Amino acid sequence: MLETTIAAIRAADEAAMAAARELQGRLTKPAGSLGALEELSVRLAGLAGVCPPPLPEPAAVAIFAGDHGVHAQGVSPWPQEVTAQMIGNFLAGGAVVNAFARQAGASVTVVDVGVATPLPTDPAVLDPAADPAVLDPAVPRLVVASVRRGTRDLTVTAALTRDEALAAVQTGIRIADELIDAGAGILLTGDMGIGNTTPAAVLIAAFTGADPLDTTGRGTGVDDPTYARKVAVVRAALARHTPDPADPLGVLAAVGGLEHAALAGLILGAAARRTPVLLDGVIAVSAALAAAAFAPAAVGAMVAGHRSAEPGATVALRHLGLDPLIDLGLRLGEGTGALLALPVVTGAVRVLHEVATFDSAGVAEK
Numbered sequence: 001m002l003e004t005t006i007a008a009i010r011a012a013d014e015a016a017m018a019a020a021r022e023l024q025g026r027l028t029k030p031a032g033s034l035g036a037l038e039e040l041s042v043r044l045a046g047l048a049g050v051c052p053p054p055l056p057e058p059a060a061v062a063i064f065a066g067d068h069g070v071h072a073q074g075v076s077p078w079p080q081e082v083t084a085q086m087i088g089n090f091l092a093g094g095a096v097v098n099a100f101a102r103q104a105g106a107s108v109t110v111v112d113v114g115v116a117t118p119l120p121t122d123p124a125v126l127d128p129a130a131d132p133a134v135l136d137p138a139v140p141r142l143v144v145a146s147v148r149r150g151t152r153d154l155t156v157t158a159a160l161t162r163d164e165a166l167a168a169v170q171t172g173i174r175i176a177d178e179l180i181d182a183g184a185g186i187l188l189t190g191d192m193g194i195g196n197t198t199p200a201a202v203l204i205a206a207f208t209g210a211d212p213l214d215t216t217g218r219g220t221g222v223d224d225p226t227y228a229r230k231v232a233v234v235r236a237a238l239a240r241h242t243p244d245p246a247d248p249l250g251v252l253a254a255v256g257g258l259e260h261a262a263l264a265g266l267i268l269g270a271a272a273r274r275t276p277v278l279l280d281g282v283i284a285v286s287a288a289l290a291a292a293a294f295a296p297a298a299v300g301a302m303v304a305g306h307r308s309a310e311p312g313a314t315v316a317l318r319h320l321g322l323d324p325l326i327d328l329g330l331r332l333g334e335g336t337g338a339l340l341a342l343p344v345v346t347g348a349v350r351v352l353h354e355v356a357t358f359d360s361a362g363v364a365e366k
Contacts, residue, residue, distance in 0.1 A: 012046030052352035063190030066114030067150035114258030172265020190335030263287035
């Protein structure tokens with residue numbers, strides 16, 4: 001599955017991009033007056049291979065959840081059980097991501113790809129016959145696709161075997177296909193996993209060559225001693241595994257998380273289907289680095305939703321050559337920043353569909 005997905009990813013369609021630039025120049029506005037939105041519309045036309053590109057709707061958020069053996073190193077003040085408890089909150093509709101998804105009319109799919117503790121859900125939720133429709137924006141949906149109950153401690157051994165990492169990547173590809181087959185016009189990345197900013201910092205350092213001080217942030221808000229320990233853990237993991245960025249599956253296996261690997265698969269799956277994927281915060285962009293290492297052309301499907309307050313996110317975005325649409329100092333994850341950026345993406349495309357040209361509106365050009 002991974003090989004065929006990678007083989008299906010193509011570079012942007014230059015003719016469609018040229019048509020979008022030409023159209024932008026004929027719309028009733030000064031050339032360049034919409035700033036970054038104009039180039040975004042061009043990129044999305046190149047991804048779709050047509051101008052104007054399809055409107056990016058309906059939107060589907062995919063939240064991948066997993067736990068981390070490195071939690072044992074004291075990198076987070078939150079107990080690991082919170083991962084499972086937050087899944088219950090997502091399914092009950094009580095999290096920030098749910099509020100923002102309702103505002104945007106986006107569906108929410110929660111994927112247990114490696115949660116360590118039992119999920120606090122009604123058994124009916126696990127019954128496929130009781131599942132809501134795939135893209136139902138009113139009812140969050142749970143997919144149980146656990147590869148293993150959390151990763152191993154990456155300071156001691158590889159977090160995952162290559163087979164486990166591959167299984168997680170392929171889970172992400174399957175979720176992308178399922179959501180797109182159901183009609184999704186854009187996918188949004190979400191994540192949940194106590195301690196997951198630590199493997200994200202290792203992944204970003206591994207793929208970019210940046211120093212751990214520049215890739216490691218305070219996550220949920222750790223104090224100075226915990227932050228120093230976290231940086232030391234990132235350094236220790238890099239020294240132990242010496243991950244090779246030319247082997248993205250090996251990097252994910254050695255120092256990644258199950259949700260990071262699944263998000264990489266989601267991005268690859270979207271790129272193969274020429275569907276935009278709106279990246280959330282530091283977990284998403286660390287996974288995006290892996291996706292780009294698998295298939296450099298996959299970057300053409302990526303839209304950076306926001307600039308996370310986590311410093312590693314800026315390092316990763318710079319490496320990918322992506323500029324974030326908004327910068328609000330967010331560091332929650334879940335998909336929240338991507339959802340807030342969604343109207344910007346939709347607006348960029350809607351301009352190409354709905355704004356009159358100078359000729360059609362009878363407006364004189366300068």
